[in-house]
Amino acid sequence: MVAKGKMESTLILWQHLKPFSSNIINLIFLKRYLKVNYMKNIKINFLIPVFNLLWASAIGQWINPMPTGQTIFDIAFFDNDYGLMCGKNGTILRTDDSGTTWQTFTGFNATDFKQIEITSQEQAFLRSDHYLLETDDFGSTFIIRGELDSNYIYKAISMFANNTGYALRYNISSTQSYDLGYTSDGGNTFEWIAMPTEFTEIYNIKFKSQMYGVCTAKENTKNIYYTSDGGNTWILSMSGTDDGMVWMEPIALSSNGIFYVGYSFYYSQGWHGNILKSVDNGMNWSTIYGPAGGDGNMIRHVKTIGDDFIFFAADFMYNSPSAPNLVYTQDGGITWHTSNKPAGYGFNQISALGLKNENQVFVFVDSEDERQLFASQSTGQFEIIGENFSNSIFDVSFIQNKGYLLVNDRSYTQTLLMVSSDGGLNWTLLPAILEGIPFQCSFTSPNTGYVATYGSGGGVNVYKTINGGSTWGMIFTHSTFMPVYLEAFGPDTVILFMASNANPEQNSLWMSIDGGEVWEIRNIPNDTIHDIDFINGFYGLLFGGSASGKIWVTNNGGISWNEISLSLPALINGSMINPLTAIVSLKEGSIDKLYRINIQSGIHELIYSASDERNILNFAFSDINMGYVLAKKDIANTNLLKTINGGLLWDTLGYYNDLDGLEIFYADNGFSFGMYGQLIKLAQGYPLGSTFLFPHNLSFxxxxxxxxxxxxxxxxxxxxxxxxxxxxxxxxxxxxxxxxxxxxxxxxxxxxxxxxxxxxxxxxxxxxxxxxxx
Incomplete structure (x- = not known):
């Protein structure tokens, strides 16, 4: 469903971008904008990660791959078999088979985990802003340690032995901002001392023992310091150059106590990425990597195995994708090698790096178009081992256990489909390619379905298949209108609602009752229409109004309409639940709200009011009592809510990012999906694979x-x-x-x-x- 105000902005954007349609950045922006603002308000329920491997050459098939759409911040391995990943919204994953499969640990989705410290054969610590998690069984179970009050945030941890190490915390309300804490009991207690007041910002710490450690911090410039007395005093060992253009966060420690720092600075119109090495506890540093003239990279991650194997990952800076950004040495930095990447992948914005051994490296790519996990079968060649779908998901349609995903190709100019025959657990890419940017799909039987796409000039194309998506034929095209709504009802009724490219106030409703052979244009009111929904080929509603809200009702497939005025603001989105009931969204003042409307009388009742500066991104009801809302505050903070009593009470089911689509197929079963390829299965009314309540009290x-x-x-x-x-x-x-x-x-x-x-x-x-x- 789409708001007319959003529709108008989209049309202007489309016209503005047409001369630059070859520019991939513009197309990425366009597809994302169109997706959010033109999606039919679909219906949802409940979550299970269901993604499958799409490349046969990958290391292994994932049984239950990574959480949908969540950015990974760190990857670490205990040994060749056991490893952990952590990331946004409570993401914790564990492998016990060398990274072939990963299991999700749930229970902490209200926080981000940003760092993993392996301390022994079975023990590790995970860092969030306000507490640590400790495991002593390879990540099978976790216990909360070292909880901070709300004034403090963990900035880094450095655990150099079992249960023993340091933590750096930041006081957001104090002029003496940073404290260093020592623990010898696994984070149950910390002995805190103040860091030097001259340090206006501290980037990272790394300790090799209770006495010896290194930190990178800002005084007047960004520098490296060392301590030999457990952090009571810090001595400058290397000064940075230009204060504003230096990056010194990555610090690594070899098994024998050699320190490495990723040091990047901007000089002479280029970025210089360097690796510094200290063999004397941080007192002196030598450069072991630093190409003359700059390599164009900002080094983000540095990790080591033993003393001689060092691997770093960097971000491309200032459009320098030819620069090497996955580089390793096997001889302590004497010679360096560049790791190859899969064809078609840039590998910019690497958010996590993990070394399993000298032959296998894992990276998580978090760029706009490549949010997925890669691993190398050797250090020199990376392959995809598991991912959220590499294509953005625009729509999903299910008939019984057979379902179809509508996705884009990597050029953002064509439409692809994927098919599942097991309820969405496994997906296969179909060979057919449809012209245009994906919009919506609707299937009336396991083999018969329809797809609408945005044409290359802003028009609309409608395609039909009768053989499960193997082949498609175009059954409708229009060059001056763009699609707003496509729905098909068995066996052969197809409804298409469009808006004019030139005049967003001009709408057009078309219907076919013979599967697209013959189309008839239907009369619609000459008024402001924001949305449309049908429950079959006869009963439908238009939603809109300008100064005040209105609905228009048809019971004859759009041949005639009955107008009902409401004492509400203009309706933005709407969903027809049954011939007597509709749910609408609108904005009253600055607050997004949902109302239930009696279609015959126009009587309306408030059932949901967004709070905490949230916007209603999507909503869906399977009947008058059971419904769901996606309420979004920012890109990484969308919460899913559910009611089972018509809006009297709402339960928060979880927090997610980059989800905007909801589709329900019966009762409590459906899918939620998003622009970064996330697909989450919903069933029985709550998100399986996620935990929502009391994230700090799960050790019971x-x-x-x-x-x-x-x-x-x-x-x-x-x-x-x-x-x-x-x-x-x-x-x-x-x-x-x-x-x-x-x-x-x-x-x-x-x-x-x-x-x-x-x-x-x-x-x-x-x-x-x-x-x-x-």
């Missing part, structure tokens, strides 16, 4: 399994009674087990396979995945 229970038995332990009586429900991957409940006391509950009656579980306890609920192997 554990769920463990050994490949056969599932063991549940509730350690706090106040959270009882509880129950655990086991689901299949379609979200269908298989068993319900009640937990009445703190004794272990053992479940051992499941066949081999992948399962989902949900624990409901006294103060909330939590969910996850498990794999029964025997």
């Amino acid at each position: 229970f554990t769920v463990t399994f050994d490949g056969h038995h599932i063991r549940v332990e509730i350690r706090e009586p106040s959270y009882l009674p509880a129950k655990i429900t086991i689901y299949d991957l379609q979200g269908r409940p298989l068993s319900v087990n009640h937990i009445l006391n703190t004794s272990n509950l053992l479940i051992n009656n499941l066949k081999p396979g992948m399962y989902l579980y949900r624990i409901d306890y006294n103060q909330g609920h939590s969910t996850g995945k498990l794999n029964i192997t025997h």
Whole structure:
């Protein structure tokens, strides 16, 4: 659904960009703008990561790959088998098979995890802004450590031994901003001392022992300092050059105590990326990488294995994509080698780097068009091992268990489709290519469907398939209108609503009742129309109004319309729930709101009011009682809410980023999707694979399994009674087990396979995945 005001801006933008349509940046911006503002207000419910590998040459098939759309900030390995990843919105992933598959650890989606410190064979610490997580079993379970009050933020941690190390915290309300803390009990307690007041900003710390460490900080310039007394005093060992154009955050420490710093500065119209090395505890530094004339890179990540293997990742600066930005040495910096990248990928904006061994390196690329994980089969050649779909998802349509994804090609000028025959768990790219930017798809049977695209000149094309997407034929085209709404109803009714390129106030409604052979134009009111929705080929609504809100009702497929005026502001979006009920969104003052409207009488009732400066990005109702809202504050802070009583109460199901599409197919089952290729399966009314309540109080229970038995332990009586429900991957409940006391509950009656579980306890609920192997 689309607001007319947004429609007008989009048309102006389209006309402005047409002369520059060959510019990929403009097309990226255009596709994103069109997606958000022209998407039909679809319907949702509930989440499971369901992405599959699309390249057969990759290292391995992911059973349950990374969380949808979340940026990864760090990757680290305990050994060749066990590793961790962490990132935005509580993202924690664990592998026990060398990175071939990754399992999601849920429970902390209200925070970002930015750093992983491996301290021993099985122990690691994860850093968020206000607390640390500690694991001593390769990431199977986590315990919260070192919680800070709201005035403090963790800036860095450096754990040099089991349970032992340092943390740097920042006081946002104090003139003495930075403190250094030492812990010898795994972060339960810290001994804090103030860092020098001359340090106006501290970028990073790294310690090799309780006494010796290095920090990069800003005094008058950005410098490197060392300490030999546990941080009580800091001595300048290297001065930066130009204060405003120096980057010195990456610090690495080899297994034998050699320090490395990624040092980048801007000089003579170019960026110079350098690697500095110190073999005497940070007292003296030598340059082991720094091409003459600058390499055009800002070094973001430096990691080491042993003393001689060093790998760094850098950002391209000032349009210098030819510069090497994945570089490694195997001899301590005497000779350097450039890692190759997959064809068609720029690898700019690498947000995470992880070394498994000298032959396998993992990187997460977070650029606008390449948010996915890569790994090298050797240090010299990277391949995609698992990803959110590499294409932006514009729409999804399901008939029974067969579904279709509408995606773009990498040139942003053509439309592709992917098909799933197992309810969305696995997807295959279809060979057909349709001209134009993707808009919407609608299927009336597992093999018959329709797709609308934006034509190259701003027009609309409609295609039809009768063989499951193998081949397509164009059944409608118009050069002066652009699509706003496409919906098909079985067996052969197709409805197309369009807006004029030249005059956004001019709309056009077309209908075919024979599958697109013959089209008839329908009369529509000469008024401001913002949105449209049909529930079948006969009943439909127009939503709009200028000074005040209006709806127009048809029960004969748009041949005639009945106008109903409302004592509300102009309606922005709308959804027809049944012939008697509609849900509309509008803005009252500066607040986005949802109203339920009686279509016959025009009586309306407020059911949702956005708060916290949020905008309603999308909403969907499966009936008059059950509905969902995506409310967005910023790009990384969209929350999904649900009501089961018509809006009397709303529960927050989770926080996500870059999701804007909702599609519901029946009851509580559907998908949410977004521009960066995220696809999240929704089922049974809550997000499987995510935990929403009490993210700081999850140490009261554990769920463990050994490949056969599932063991549940509730350690706090106040959270009882509880129950655990086991689901299949379609979200269908298989068993319900009640937990009445703190004794272990053992479940051992499941066949081999992948399962989902949900624990409901006294103060909330939590969910996850498990794999029964025997």
